[in-house]
Amino acid sequence: MKKITMQDVALKAGVSKSTVSQYINSRFEFMGVSTKHRVEAAIKELGYIPNHVAKSLKQKKTGTIGVIVANILHTFSTEIIRAIEDECERNGFHLFVCNADDQPEKERSYIDMLVAKQVDGLIIFPTNGNNDYYKQLKTAEFPIVFVDRVINEPIFPTLLLDNESASQIAVDQLAKKGRTKIGLVSTSIVQKVTPRIERIMGYKKALASHGLAIEEDWIVAEQREEIGSRLQRLWDSGNRPEAFFATNDLALIELLRFIKKNKLVIPENIGVIAIDDSPFLEMATTPISVIKQPTFEIGQNAADTLLQLISSKNFEEEYEERRYRPILVERESI
Structure with a gap:
């Protein structure tokens, strides 16, 4: 791989080498916003490593x-x-x-x-x-x-983690208890974070392995602060799951907050299983089943x-x- 130089960045951004140097050293006083963005984009695209960083590697x-x-x-x-x-x-x-x-x-x-x-x-x-x-x-x-x-x-x-296997275990446990309408709660997948994507894929495969319907509306994958309102809209629609699989601890916290707000009882009104354990889950009013990672x-x-x-x-x-x-x-x- 060709070593990327400061001059390469300057040419890519259409600026002088001294401007790139000023950017690297966080001297933005006399640098326009558009210039700053061009230099930043050029550094990112070229994968430039500043000299002081390159030297420290040795x-x-x-x-x-x-x-x-x-x-x-x-x-x-x-x-x-x-x-x-x-x-x-x-x-x-x-x-x-x-x-x-x-x-x-x-x-x-x-x-x-x-x-x-x-x-x-x-x-x-x-x-x-x-x-x-x-x-x-x-x-x-x-x-x-x-x-x-x-x-x-x-x-x-x-x-x-073997994320798809974790999802299979979660769905298997819910299906074993007779749950046929299984929803999923996850934090956002916009950034294509590996565990979230793989756990949703594993969930869909697991549902198919049990001959259960995949309802896209039952997959709640939002920014954490939006999970509660999205769950509420789902619940109010009347097309409700019987259980939820929470794909991480932050998603589970928002799910439990929603359950409390709606005065639902676990597991009588809704079943819950999650990935990742925490001491409070064992001590909850209804202890929560989890799939642990060997952290x-x-x-x-x-x-x-x-x-x-x-x-x-x-x-x-x-x-x-x-x-x-x-x-x-x-x-x-x-």
Whole structure:
């Protein structure tokens, strides 16, 4: 891959090299908004790595790694971070943790910052939007491990749940209890986040395997703040599911909020099963059945894999995804 230079960015954006330099160093005082956007777009399209970042890639080990999570509000994320930290501590490494809020621009900014701080490697829950930058880092032989999400090309080791199997387990459990009208609640799929897409696909396949109808109106996949109102419209329509499968903990919280608002009783009025566990689910008035992810195993394996990459610098062209088996925890909600 040809090394992208500041001059390449300047030509692409139609500006001077000094303007690109000003942008990289966050000197925007005399830069027009349209110029700023052109430079930003050129950097992103070309996958340019600033010199200060490129230089830091060649420095000696610092005993630190960076973790960039997509959304730190998920219990899944915090448990994996804890497992990574434990494993790094055992091996004499320290952690920087950053939250990208599912924003590619924020993720890239954190990557730049962490690499400039000379971390020895990164564990990333990748967003959709920085694929070219990932390739540049791969070319520079910078150690990275992906967790929870896949990108178009398997250029780094990737560890995640067998999401379709998790959905199959959820639907199997509801069907076993005689539930034939099964809805799904998810956070938004606009950004094509791997687990959300795969869990919805798995849900549809599982319904088909039981000969159950797939009602598109029963699939509620919205921004978190919109889930409640969307569920309410569905409920008020009269075409109601008998049970819901919540594909993550944040979707489940909004589902339970809706259930409480409508004074519904679990499981008498509505069955519930979800992916991801939390202590409060076991202690709820009606304990909620869940499909757990082996978060501590994933976190430990992610840290081990990264530390091996840091030590060996032995990069493969492509990596197979490592999928983990979901774990059913049966309670009283279905």
